[in-house]
Amino acid sequence: MYINCFDRDRGFGKFTVNYQSGLYVIADTNNSDVVRLITSSGLPNACEFRHRLAWGPPRDPKLAEALRHWASLVEDGTWSVDSNGVCADHEWFTTNTHVAKVPPCLD
Structure with missing residues (x-):
């Protein structure tokens, strides 16, 4: 479902470097270090939080949160x-x- 939106007018494919997969830092005025992983298949939501955040508005994970999870x-x-x-x-x-x-990290 999310792969289909990759090339739409406002799809995430428009914000990649030469339509390459990778980990991208998102320019966000509130959280300057949030990231989005674009997979080689074009899936843009593989590196989101598993569950909604209970303590604030939805956001992508911060770089440290993604790297902590990968470790x-x-x-x-x-x-x-x-x-x-x-x-x-x-x-x-x-x-x-x-x-x-x-x-979600609760500490």
């Missing part, structure tokens, strides 16, 4: 690591969207 995926064995880094490819985010989403 936990390495620590709990979800992602394996070798001498080249994480072994999972970009397709992992599309096929494991629920796990890829960032759990």
Whole structure:
């Protein structure tokens, strides 16, 4: 469902660099360090919070929150690591969207 909106007039594809997948910092006046991950399939919501935030308006995760979650995926064995880094490819985010989403941090 979200992949279809990638190329629409206001789709996230317009805000990528040469329609490349990656982690993008979003220019937000309230949270200057929020990020959005665009997967290689065009999925723009793989790096959102799993649940709505109870303590404020909806927002994308901050860079530190996304990196903290990704570190936990390495620590709990979800992602394996070798001498080249994480072994999972970009397709992992599309096929494991629920796990890829960032759990809200309450601390």
